[in-house]
Amino acid sequence: MSVSMFSALLNADKTHPPRAGVSNLTAAEAEKAVSGNLCRCTGYRPLVDACKSFSADVDIEDLGFNTFCKKGLPCYDHTLSSQVCTFPEFLKKELKSLDDDPRKYRWSSPVSISELQSLLGLENGVSVKLVAGNTSTGYYKEEKDKKYDRFVDIRRIPELTVVRRDEKGVELGAAITISKAIEVLRENESxxxxxxxxxxxxxxxxxxxxxxxxxGGNIIMAQRKHFPSDLTTILVAARATVKIMSTGSGVQEQYTLEEFLQRPPLEAKSVLLSLTIPSWRPMKYSPLNTHLLFETYRAAPRPLGNALAFLNAAFSAEVSLNKAGDGVVVNDCLLAFGAYGTKHAHRAKKVEDFLAGKVISDEVLLEAISLLKDEIVPDKGTSNPGYRSSLAVTFLFEFFGSLTTNSWLNGGCKEPLKPVAMLSSAQQIVENQEYSPVGKGIEKTGAKLQASGEAVYVDDIPSPENCLYGAFIYSTMPLARIKSIGFKENRVPEGVLGIITYKDIPKGGQNVGTKGFFASDLLFAEEVTHCAGQIIAFLVSLL
Ligand SMILES: Cc1cc2nc3c(=O)[nH]c(=O)nc-3n(C[C@H](O)[C@H](O)[C@H](O)COP(=O)(O)OP(=O)(O)OC[C@H]3O[C@@H](n4cnc5c(N)ncnc54)[C@H](O)[C@@H]3O)c2cc1C
Known part of the structure; x- marks a missing residue:
């Protein structure tokens, strides 16, 4: 959590200096930064609160504690981030090409494509693993035990870390981290x-x-091992292309990502060089008032943090107003779904063909949904198949449903106004009036006494002089006849004063433990026990 929070603080909006004592990070960003931590113990919320206390838009008093500065700890100082220790410059100069025989080393770190090529071209029969971030071993645990003759770290090859933008689109080197890619794409927020x-x-x-x-690592995991990737689904919808360098020959080929995913698994010595997200251009015969809509969807067990999706989806649609001006026509659309239990991201092509050229109406949408149900079907053995298929329908409806109301004309596809999920250790009561008074909050008995520290607990009460202690003796067997009750070797342990059974109940008393509407439970088992765990006796002792 600390490392994630540290990284979030460093990357917080740098356009203007923050207020003294806090950073430009927002509370929502702070919460998101640490959401990958799976622990949800009672300490989690206060820890999240502590992270949020760095942010400018949070009312610290609301979080239930005061600022760190008030407690004598130093306030957050954003200027110190420049002193953060990074990879030292003088060591970077030490990164050299392999001027020696690379076969001497198990790990290599080539600094050019040609060097990589010569490494991959080394003797046949040598098993090689390309390594970028190496996070896949966190998912494919068996990878850790696999034996490779050689590992090649590809992160220092300039061609694999390239960022190129032109009118055709954005090209990203395969060894660019997901965080860096987000940063680059955000530069073109418009x-x-x-x-x-x-x-x-x-x-x-x-x-x-x-x-x-x-x-690159993510795409290869999806291509080779059918990993339920988010990236490949959204990039298929964006009509992304990939550049591949083939084993040995060094020949470079370009495929659409969709084609690439369907090809046989990429050979171990072939390299994914880069990925290109093309700029959108309206179709040749599209009318002037054409708009592009693009939206992505994801449903996972947790909205934030480490949780693979049950289904993800991304849709792009080129739409325009029909001639009469009273409806929206879909000129063309691409509907990609993934992670729902198929090998790769899948396009719902029958639905795409059906929608092309149609004015969006309730009837058209219903027909599209019924076609979709036949197209998005999880493979046999996938968990929650019905739920996953229903998500596909929900997302399709959410995307096209707004077009029937012409809402897109008022600015197109806007962020839905969903409340930001916020956590806090401060008390949060979500009341639901639907079945009132069911769902109404009630105060926990003793809450005030416990919260104020005034509650008295039995363990805290000092024992009076000569206090006696007791413990129940339970049956370990059901339907067992109790012949006698005694101690091992007939030796009474020190301090034991006696054992009370049903036979000790005074005359006129009843052997009743709990009384119910219909029946009562025995306090002590009599001659035969009813079940394992039934009380047989009560032992009284001085210690
Ligand atoms: C806890 C956890 C949660 C995750 N959650 C999600 C999620 O919700 N959605 C999602 O989409 N992804 C998720 N991922 C996947 C994550 O995005 C990938 O693990 C990561 O992107 C892989 O990149 P890497 O650089 O670490 O790859 P590596 O582990 O270095 O490599 C992965 C594989 O690709 C090969 N390879 C890498 N780069 C190249 C290349 N350029 N050319 C050829 N082969 C190459 C390697 O040899 C290796 O076989 C999750 C991963 C983890 C560990």
Whole structure:
């Protein structure tokens, strides 16, 4: 949590200096930064509160504690971030090409594509593993035990860390981390697709995985091992292309990501060089009032933090007003779904074909949904198949549903006004009036006494002089006949004063433990026990 929080503080909005004592981080960003931590023990919320106390938009008093400065600890000083220890410059100069025989080493770190090529071309029969962020070993645990002859760290190859922007689109080197890719895409925030992709990428794993894991690593995991990737689904919808360098020959080939995912698993010595997200251009015969809509979706067990999706989806649609001006026509659309229990991200092509050229109406949407149900079907053995399929329908409806109301004309696809999920250790009572008074908050008995520290606990009461202690003796067997009760070797342990059974109940008393409406339970088992765990006797002792 500390490392994630530290990284979030360093990367907080740098456009203007923050207020004294806090950073430009928002409380929502602070919460998001640490959301990858899976622990949800009672200490979690106060820890999240502590992280939020760095942010400028939080009322510290609301979080239930005072600022650190008030407690004598130093306030947050954003200027100190420049003193953060990074990889020392003088060591960077030490990074050299391999001027010696690379076969001497198990780990290599080539600094150019040609060097990588010669490494991969070394003797046949040598098993090689390309390594970027190496986060995949966190998911594929068996990878840790696999034996490779050689490991090649590809992160220092300039061609693999390239960022190129031109009118054709954005090209990102495969060894760029997910965090860096988000930063690059955010620089083009005005471009809808890029902003949406960046926003979705922030939901991948946790900050520390995103800071190390690369886009190339993610795509290869999806291509080779059918990993339920978010990245590939959204990039298929964005019509991304990939550049591959083939084993040995060094020949470079370009595929659409969709084609690449369907190809046989990439060979161990082939390299994914880069990924390109093309700029959107309206179709050739599209009318002038054409808009591009792009949206991504994801449903996972937790909204923030490490949780793979039950299903993810990304849709792009080129739409325009029909001639009469009373409806929205879908000129073209691309509907990608992934992580729902298929090998790769999948396009709902029948639905795409059906919608092309249609004016969006309730009837058209219903027909599209019924086609979709047949297309998005999880593979046999996938957990929660019904739920996953229903998510596909929900997301499709959410995307196209707004077009029937022409809401897109008022600015197109806007962020939905969903409340930001916020946690706090301060008391939060969510009341639901629907079945009132069921759902109404009630005060916990003794809460005030406990919270004020006035509650008296039995363990805290000093024992009176000659206090006696007692313990129940339970049956370990059901339907067991009790022949006698005694001590091992007939020796009474020190301090034991006696054993009370049903036979000791005074005349006129009843052997009743709890009384119910219909029946009562015995206090002590009599001759035969009813069940294991039934009380047989009560032992009284001085100690
Ligand atoms: C806890 C956790 C949660 C995650 N949650 C999500 C999630 O919600 N959504 C999601 O989409 N992803 C998720 N991921 C996946 C994550 O995005 C990937 O682990 C990461 O992107 C892989 O990148 P890497 O650089 O660490 O790859 P590495 O582990 O270094 O490599 C992965 C594989 O790809 C190969 N490889 C890497 N780069 C290249 C290349 N350029 N050319 C050829 N082969 C290459 C390697 O040889 C290796 O076989 C999660 C991962 C973890 C550990």
């Amino acid at each position: 471009v809808l697709i890029l902003a949406k992709i960046a926003a979705h990428m922030e939901k991948i794993a946790s900050r520390f995985v995103r800071n190390t894991g690369t886009i």
